[in-house]
Amino acid sequence: MSVINYAVRHLSVKHIVVCGHYNCGGVKAAMQSADLGILNPWLRNIRDVYRLHRQELDAIEEPNARFNRLVELNVQEQCINVIKTAAVQQSYVGKGYPVVHGWVYDLYTGNLIDLKIDFEGILHNIQEIYDLTGQGLMKKKDDQ
Ligand SMILES: [Zn+2]
Numbered sequence: 001m002s003v004i005n006y007a008v009r010h011l012s013v014k015h016i017v018v019c020g021h022y023n024c025g026g027v028k029a030a031m032q033s034a035d036l037g038i039l040n041p042w043l044r045n046i047r048d049v050y051r052l053h054r055q056e057l058d059a060i061e062e063p064n065a066r067f068n069r070l071v072e073l074n075v076q077e078q079c080i081n082v083i084k085t086a087a088v089q090q091s092y093v094g095k096g097y098p099v100v101h102g103w104v105y106d107l108y109t110g111n112l113i114d115l116k117i118d119f120e121g122i123l124h125n126i127q128e129i130y131d132l133t134g135q136g137l138m139k140k141k142d143d144q
Contacts, residue, residue: 001085008087014097016082019112020075021105027071046070049077072115075102079117086132092123093133 007013020027029036030046050057053073060066079102082088088098102115127133 004082004085005087008085008091008098012091012095012097014099016088016098016100017103018075018079018082018100019103019105020071020078021107022068022071023107024071027074028067031067031070046074049074052077072102072104075104075115076117078102079119080122080126083119083123083126084130089123089127089130089132 004016007016026039026042027046029039030043030050036043050070053070057066057070057073060069079100082100088100091098099119100117101119102117104113104115105111106113
């Protein structure tokens with residue numbers, strides 16, 4: 001997160017890409033119940049993503065399709081975590097960047113898939129709850 005802070009505040013990066021990959025061993029491990037020691041905190045984050053999207057994921061019968069969908073949802077949630085940072089919110093409101101992108105790499109086909117996350121929509125949603133811009137977005141909304 002301090003890397004993001006530095007890149008946004010001092011280097012003024014215009015794009016941030018969160019890239020996952022299908023068939024990720026980390027995501028697969030998170031889908032199985034096992035005590036994996038030092039990996040537990042990291043796997044817990046992915047299990048949190050499963051919990052948030054449990055309805056959708058449990059409805060997918062085919063295990064590999066469910067696994068791939070969790071990879072995509074994990075990218076989306078990590079994008080949200082980036083958008084939540086004060087540096088990203090404040091810079092975007094002030095300067096119009098950085099834009100956050102969620103991609104998934106498919107190792108079998110070599111394709112890089114843009115998940116086309118709704119950056120503006122997510123940012124707007126986030127600012128209603130996590131507003132760190134000091135612009136009083138919640139208040140503004142009441143005035144409309
Ligand atoms: Zn992986």
